[in-house]
Amino acid sequence: MHPVLTVRLTAPAENRLQLFKKSGDFFAYVNVNSSDLTTNDQGDVTLYPRRELERGELYRWELYTTTSDPSPWCEFRIAALAPTSPDLQSSLRTVRLSPSKWRKIRAVLDNPSAYRPIYAASKRVSKGDVAAKMETQKWETVLELMAERASATDDLKLWRLVDTLSVKLGGPPDPTMGFTRA
Known part of the structure; x- marks a missing residue:
């Protein structure tokens, strides 16, 4: 935290x-x-x-x-079970989102090789959701990077995507990851 x-x-x-x-x-x-x-x-x-x-x-x-x-x-x-971040237990998590949502997440990330599943999912052409599977620690870093950007830019759409990703990972619907929400 x-x-x-x-x-x-x-x-x-x-x-x-x-x-x-x-x-x-x-x-x-x-x-x-x-x-x-x-x-x-x-x-x-x-x-x-x-x-x-x-x-x-x-x-x-x-x-x-x-x-x-x-x-x-x-x-x-600091809350024992912090509502600011998901409490992810398993080592691998799979998330299914539309390619357009993956592209929005990809835009926040600075290291393509560290987040290959997200980059691959963002390039898919599909009318349905596309899966990305990564280690828990990487998902937490993705959420933190997204929350940091959303807070710095007061981007409500990005905050909604943080919420969506957190819920898909089994976390709370409104994590802050330690950043101020707009």
């Missing part, structure tokens, strides 16, 4: 974000690399953790800047 945390500063400043995980009665520090943080001209500080945060765990974070006191503590819990 890779949640995205965003803080808006009133003015750009040097900053440091601290992230802690509940451990018994205490909170233990979670290392945040500076490469995990981005800051834009509007003063938004965003954390994209490269390491996965654990499901079912409670976290808290605060932001230190050179121009102000630390932010108040903000707590969040």
